[in-house]
Amino acid sequence: MVNFDKVTFEYIRRDEDGNVEGINKALDEIDLDVKKGDFIAILGANGSGKSTLARHINALLKPTEGTVYIEELDTKDEKNHLSIREKTGMVFQNPDNQIIASIVEEDVGFGPENIGVPTKEIWERVAEALEKTGMTAYREKSPNNLSGGQKQRVAIAGILAMKPDCIVLDEPTAMLDPEGRKEVIKTVTELNKTEGITIILITHYMTEVVGADKVYVMEKGSIKLQGTPRQIFSKVETLAEYKLDVPQVTWIAHQLRKAGLKLPECVLTVDELVEALKELVQYD
Amino acid sequence: MSLILDKISYYYGKGTAFETAAVKNITLSIPDGEFIGLIGHTGSGKSTLIQHMNGLIKPESGNIYFNGADIYDKDFKLRDLRRKVGLVFQYPEHQLFETTVIKDVLFGPNNMGFTKLEAEVAAYDALKAVGIGEDLIDASPLELSGGQKRRVAIAGVLACNPEILILDEPTAGLDPAGRTEILNLLKKIHEEKKITIILVSHSMEDVARYAERIIVIDNGEIYFDDEPRKVFEHEDELKKMGLEIPQCTQLVRKLKKCGFDVDEDCLTVEETLASIKECFGIN
Numbered sequence: 001m002v003n004f005d006k007v008t009f010e011y012i013r014r015d016e017d018g019n020v021e022g023i024n025k026a027l028d029e030i031d032l033d034v035k036k037g038d039f040i041a042i043l044g045a046n047g048s049g050k051s052t053l054a055r056h057i058n059a060l061l062k063p064t065e066g067t068v069y070i071e072e073l074d075t076k077d078e079k080n081h082l083s084i085r086e087k088t089g090m091v092f093q094n095p096d097n098q099i100i101a102s103i104v105e106e107d108v109g110f111g112p113e114n115i116g117v118p119t120k121e122i123w124e125r126v127a128e129a130l131e132k133t134g135m136t137a138y139r140e141k142s143p144n145n146l147s148g149g150q151k152q153r154v155a156i157a158g159i160l161a162m163k164p165d166c167i168v169l170d171e172p173t174a175m176l177d178p179e180g181r182k183e184v185i186k187t188v189t190e191l192n193k194t195e196g197i198t199i200i201l202i203t204h205y206m207t208e209v210v211g212a213d214k215v216y217v218m219e220k221g222s223i224k225l226q227g228t229p230r231q232i233f234s235k236v237e238t239l240a241e242y243k244l245d246v247p248q249v250t251w252i253a254h255q256l257r258k259a260g261l262k263l264p265e266c267v268l269t270v271d272e273l274v275e276a277l278k279e280l281v282q283y284d
Numbered sequence: 285m286s287l288i289l290d291k292i293s294y295y296y297g298k299g300t301a302f303e304t305a306a307v308k309n310i311t312l313s314i315p316d317g318e319f320i321g322l323i324g325h326t327g328s329g330k331s332t333l334i335q336h337m338n339g340l341i342k343p344e345s346g347n348i349y350f351n352g353a354d355i356y357d358k359d360f361k362l363r364d365l366r367r368k369v370g371l372v373f374q375y376p377e378h379q380l381f382e383t384t385v386i387k388d389v390l391f392g393p394n395n396m397g398f399t400k401l402e403a404e405v406a407a408y409d410a411l412k413a414v415g416i417g418e419d420l421i422d423a424s425p426l427e428l429s430g431g432q433k434r435r436v437a438i439a440g441v442l443a444c445n446p447e448i449l450i451l452d453e454p455t456a457g458l459d460p461a462g463r464t465e466i467l468n469l470l471k472k473i474h475e476e477k478k479i480t481i482i483l484v485s486h487s488m489e490d491v492a493r494y495a496e497r498i499i500v501i502d503n504g505e506i507y508f509d510d511e512p513r514k515v516f517e518h519e520d521e522l523k524k525m526g527l528e529i530p531q532c533t534q535l536v537r538k539l540k541k542c543g544f545d546v547d548e549d550c551l552t553v554e555e556t557l558a559s560i561k562e563c564f565g566i567n
Binding site: 044045046047093147148149171174175176177178179180204206207240243244245247248249251252255256259260261270271273274277278280281 | 325326327374429430431453456457458459460461462463486488489526527528530531532534535538539542544553556557560561564566567
């Protein structure tokens with residue numbers, strides 16, 4: 001679905017006279033292969049290149065070297081851009097920057113209208129997209145009165161109405177409260193499970209990636225670690241070097257294991273740790 | 285020296301069909317030197333409430349007293365209040381506008397009537413407090429990383445020598461290391477400069493670790509105002525408000541229910557770890 005082949009991206013810094021001052025490598029020979037229907041998560045410190053990578057997926061940026069393929073389509077070829085952007089939608093961090101219409105249903109219908117979908121079908125797509133994101137009740141409401149989590153779900157619905165194969169979410173929960181965060185993660189998880197839509201989630205919240213199929217950790221423009229959440233979160237010390245942390249229970253379990261308790265290598269949830277500790281007591 | 289809100293109420297869209305109460309009859313006293321966590325879900329009224337605290341929003345009813353004086357008294361100078369009660373908005377780095385770091389930080393004190401020397405001393409002092417080195421003071425804010433920009437923005441407010449510093453989600457959008465850095469910085473400022481800190485946050489883990497007092501607001505009203513341990517006793521009510529207790533507190537409570545002899549009031553991972561270790565007899 002999404003394929004990066006040795007992708008490098010450079011920002012060129014220039015001084016006031018236009019002379020080259022320096023070159024920043026935001027991406028450094030990235031190889032990435034995301035299969036259709038995967039739920040992958042990308043972690044990394046601020047400035048590690050996550051957002052630059054995300055912007056390559058729907059051809060907002062083009063690689064300096066290497067190639068990005070979206071289902072065989074090369075993002076360097078401008079002729080492909082329209083179909084690439086139909087296949088891959090993006091949700092950004094700030095819910096207030098992505099909503100353009102004054103009524104929810106018009107906002108959701110904006111995308112399909114722009115690519116010339118017949119009116120009747122637009123309404124069908126809007127109804128379906130709102131249904132799948134649980135926002136049907138707000139169809140005729142003004143987006144201004146929605147909560148952050150609801151606005152993000154409207155943004156997701158707007159992408160769904162484009163019938164995408166893949167949704168890229170760049171820190172979609174950074175500005176939301178715990179309830180809003182849950183709403184958004186639940187919505188994308190369901191779309192992945194029931195619709196088979198490929199999800200690429202960029203986040204700083206470790207608890208949100210626990211359910212992903214695969215996690216990538218980026219630092220200084222390259223992918224340093226990849227694996228299942230359990231494999232990644234077992235590397236507590238390495239993650240700290242990359243300015244990341246692990247869920248609180250994972251940290252506690254890791255320290256208990258270091259202190260000699262026979263616990264599984266990586267614990268991801270509260271219930272898992274409670275069960276593991278109960279088992280220990282039974283063995284005694 | 286204190287800030288007192290006395291039965292304040294504020295409505296959006298007053299007199300229209302859309303009238304909604306953002307703050308309802310809130311009474312609150314903020315004495316000197318506390319580190320307060322203000323929590324509530326989006327739209328609960330947190331931001332409206334903090335804007336009352338330095339006179340950006342005038343309540344429809346009720347009074348606000350700063351160090352004993354009514355801030356809407358005609359002799360009261362609101363500019364003094366705004367210097368003494370510093371407000372750091374969400375994503376404050378979007379408000380950096382000067383060409384160099386030092387000019388940006390000087391903007392506040394220069395406009396608050398400091399002499400040139402006073403302003404410079406305050407600006408250098410503030411940059412030092414937020415850990416921005418002298419090598420960066422003449423840099424353009426655009427060249428800084430996200431975390432550095434945010435620290436410069438906080439320095440800009442700090443340079444006015446406030447007595448109370450209010451920060452609206454200062455860690456939003458930062459990576460875990462950046463979050464810890466900002467929070468430790470606030471703790472240091474609180475301890476060294478004895479400034480009152482009001483931290484608006486969505487992270488229960490953060491307020492549990494840093495705040496001495498937690499105020500929970502929902503629907504424009506204060507539901508809890510107490511020390512963290514007491515507030516987190518109300519797990520079910522907090523859940524109904526869309527809030528959570530810290531994950532490690534959830535863990536010790538579940539362990540307690542299963543018969544483990546742990547302290548169910550643990551608020552931080554370190555306390556939790558120590559309590560479980562003790563229960564298993566290891567150090």
